[in-house]
Amino acid sequence: MADREPRNAGAEPLLRAQGVQKIYRSGEVEVRALAGLDLEVRRGEFVAVMGPSGSGKTTLLNCLSGLDEIDAGRVLVQGRDLFAMSDAVRTAHRARTMGFVFQSFNLIPVFTAAENVELPLLLCGAASETARTRALEMLDRVGLASRVGHRPNELSGGEQQRVTLARALVGHPAIVWADEPTGNLDSGMAEQVMALFLELNREQGQTVVLVTHDPAVGRAAQRLVGMRDGRLVSDEVRVDGRWVARPAAPELLEAARRP
């Protein structure tokens, strides 16, 4: 389902945001939620975004994924400028290249787990049998093979979040965006969901950008980006268990990715 790789995929970051500004206006009041933000994410990175309340983390996720409009700057995903596309093309591009996991799960209550996971494939034109097979495989992968016929209200919070993980990943998106994915879970469930995220990143090279308040979740990532006042103020990667400033060179990032 993912877009075909561009020829220079190795050289071009998967995501490149340059000078992104987002201003919320209500009446006379303006809030500059993103103040000229730059960020690049390479294929296979697991990035946690942390920062104080109001620093712009959710706005970053909404704008860099193209869910929300920006006021200035540009965002390239697989080399394509999200905001140079029409709304319809951007929506289709997002459906093919991105998966989403939110704190509030956002599952369709009248659908079973399997139907919820099938939906993004069906919306992208997959045949119903293919969609069902892949949904069941993905639910098995997240440990829910015995719950495929359950509706969200028949599942625990951790199970519901595993369904959303399966739904986000079933189309093999280039990038998964997660906003406080463990925010509604107790600490045991949060650990399980995070462990699953990390496994999928390691096994499948799934690129993940995850917003969190929780320092334990942030520290589990491979790269930790700090935000304040709508800008990035720190950018570190974990190398041999230590956090060091993120090197720009791809070969050094390769070394940082090794467990």
Ligand SMILES: Nc1ncnc2c1ncn2[C@@H]1O[C@H](COP(=O)(O)OP(=O)(O)OP(=O)(O)O)[C@@H](O)[C@H]1O
């Ligand atoms: N729809 C909106 N209208 C007006 N202002 C908004 C809107 N959404 C966010 N803001 C403001 O933009 C700034 C950044 O908000 P954002 O939600 O991105 O921060 P955050 O770092 O995710 O915060 P939190 O950790 O509390 O969720 C804040 O000052 C917030 O009040």
